[in-house]
Amino acid sequence: MNLEICCRLRNNKIFEYIKRNNLFYLDCNYKNKNHNFIFNNLWFDDDDNEIFDYLCPNIFPEKISYIVAFGYSGSGKTYTLTNILRNLLSKLIKDETKFSITAYQIYNEDIYDLFNNNE
Secondary structure, three states: OOOOOEEEOOOOOOOEEEEEOOEEEEEEEEOOEEEEEEEOEEEOOOOHHHHHHHHHHHHOOOOOOOOOOOOOOOOOHHHHHHHHHHHHHHHHHHOOOOOOOOOEEEEOOEEEEOOOOOO
16 A cells, blocks of 8 residues: 655645655644654645645555545645545546545544435
8 A cells, every 4th residue: 555644734834844855854843842744745725636636646546545634623624635535536437437435534532424424
């Protein structure tokens, strides 16, 4: 399975990062503590289509693909994933590809099936 960790930063927050060997090294200071992260790709307030165009070549060669969004409430996970899924569904339907999709949300230690009325 191909695994990539990507990050989308919102609200034009300024973070220091370095791109080296096709990886992004991000440094940020939160509550007087320095935190360091490494990502395969880094986006700021980019268009969701740009994110999908990056993910698409990695999704289709695999028989099973996972997209996971992680972040605090209000960080834009649902917004970003909704647009990525919309583009993905359009491509699958256009290409007449057979597929199945599941979508789950974990919130306050409960798991919701997003395609089954949040049951």
